[in-house]
Amino acid sequence: MKDFNGKVAFITGGASGAGFGQAQVFGRAGCRIVIADIRQDALDDATSRLRAEGIEVHSVRLDISDRAAYAAAADEVEAVFGGPPQLLFNTAGVNSFGPLENATYEDFDWIFGVNLNGVINGIQTFLPRMIASGRDGHIVTTSSMGGFAGSATAAIYNATKAALINLMESYAITLPKYGIGASVLCPASIRSNIADAQDTRPAHLAANSGFRSDEAFIELQRRLYSGGMDPVELAGHVKRAIENNDLYILPYPETKEAVRAHFEKILDAFAARDSDPEGAQQRAQAFEEYRAEAAKTAGSTK
Ligand code: NAI
Secondary structure, three states: OOOOOOOEEEEEOOOOHHHHHHHHHHHHOOOEEEEEEOOHHHHHHHHHHHHHOOOOEEEEEOOOOOHHHHHHHHHHHHHHHOOOOOEEEEOOOOOOOOOHHHOOHHHHHHHHHHHHHHHHHHHHHHHHHHHHHOOOEEEEEEOOHHHHOOOOOOHHHHHHHHHHHHHHHHHHHHOHHHOEEEEEEOOOOEOOOHHHHHHHOOHHHHOOOOOOOOHHHHHHHHHHHHOOEOHHHHHHHHHHHHHHOOOEEOOOHHHHHHHHHHHHHHHHHHHHOOOOHHHHHHHHHHHHHHHHHHHHHHOOOO
16 A cells, blocks of 8 residues: 555554554544543543644444454444554553463453454454545554563563564465455564553453552563653554555664564474484475365355
């Protein structure tokens, strides 16, 4: 997609950080912007800032982990703009850090509920509408460099982000036939308000956490993120990726060697077990036969 003028862009987490940067950049490129966020005060503030620039913006208060509310938000967008968005930015996300072995079900439920299920809800809600509209489109999901490897203290967050990378790889395979592109953005650090994500944690999931949320720890994180990439600069990378239909958006070159080391470790593990070449060849052939047969029937399934 090269021309953004007049296109509707739905941005989750659009009231702050990376999502607000996307609202600015795509609004300046002529998109009609919908910012969806769980925080009404942040939505109000972001809306007036965008309007002050002359950007057409509609705001929706939405908890992306709530499927029914997501469907209602999509209906609202269609009523306001006369159709579904052509650009969907799954940007909202939360984090919480602590030793994995201290994690509670509530920690898993909150982080998976927003970071992974929230994205699934967004795509499940809008994709059928985008396909039915017959127009070109693009879906960008914000993952993280953390999605490439496990971690002792960001384990739940990283697991959700790993799933998002994998999911977007699959959409990049399946969506081109509808004229819809798919990209996954993996930031390392953004100048944003994510250090305060705990403020959006629902009370029933906040009551029992195994992780630290004291002011000193949050202040430490604020300092870390204050040195991150400017959200407008980051959104510029996203815009260029959509224009080029790139799947991976990796604008942090300083992280490249760590990714290489991670995948090399995986590749090294293969070499150590390559002891049965004939069996390996038979298994690979069986997979190819399965794939060819399955591809014939794939079109008939919904
Ligand atoms: P941010 O906190 O400034 O913005 C996130 C927005 O999402 C907030 O306005 C928040 O109210 C909203 N939000 C939270 N839960 C929500 C929910 N259930 N429903 C709807 N909206 C909700 O944070 P930031 O950094 O801009 O985060 C954007 C994305 O970037 C997230 O997916 C995050 O995981 C990812 N990311 C951030 C990094 C960083 O260094 N800040 C690094 C890598 C990835």
